[in-house]
């Protein structure tokens with residue numbers, strides 16, 4: 109109990125410090141901000157406009173303006189483990205900067221505000237409420253470097269706002285059994301970020317799963333996670349990311 113209290117105290121102290129050092133400049137354009145302002149100036153914050161689901165393929169969320177064909181040509185031809193995939197923003201401007209700050213500059217306090225945008229986009233997408241939120245795990249190497257999983261932070265805040273269940277440990281990285289000694293560090297990292305396994309204790313059977321990640325680029329990471337999840341027989345899988353790179 110004492111340890112828990114000390115841990116909470118340390119956390120509160122840490123939080124008050126992060127508030128204290130809240131940037132006095134806009135995270136994106138670096139203009140001065142008034143005291144107690146949010147992290148982006150008014151002009152940059154107004155650039156954060158959620159992507160319109162109507163303008164995107166209902167399945168892969170690639171740009172698609174053909175109103176008569178809500179599912180793009182590629183998706184009609186390839187089967188997917190996902191019911192639907194979506195993103196809040198394109199990977200550009202202030203939205204991309206928020207991801208970079210969260211991921212590479214230790215600005216974990218940004219996750220709460222970013223999760224609020226994810227919830228707003230979830231609402232616009234009109235997807236069913238998930239039974240379980242699952243974040244995309246990061247590799248052990250990244251976890252050590254970063255100290256936290258940015259997708260898990262987003263997922264936790266989303267889960268609190270949506271009041272649904274979460275399983276942070278449903279997926280983990282597959283520990284490769286073959287020798288990797290001949291691979292470079294970069295190759296090993298890439299391998300580790302693209303290979304997932306459903307944990308034995310995770311219960312996804314007959315559940316609507318919402319997979320959360322910070323960025324979708326090729327979609328391969330989400331795809332691999334969906335493959336791992338489908339081993340547990342979920343009812344359906346949806347994938348939502350803060351940003352995506354639109355082709």
Ligand SMILES: [Zn+2]
Nearest residue numbers: 134137149152
């Ligand atoms: Zn700005």
Ligand SMILES: [Zn+2]
Nearest residue numbers: 165168180183
């Ligand atoms: Zn598509």
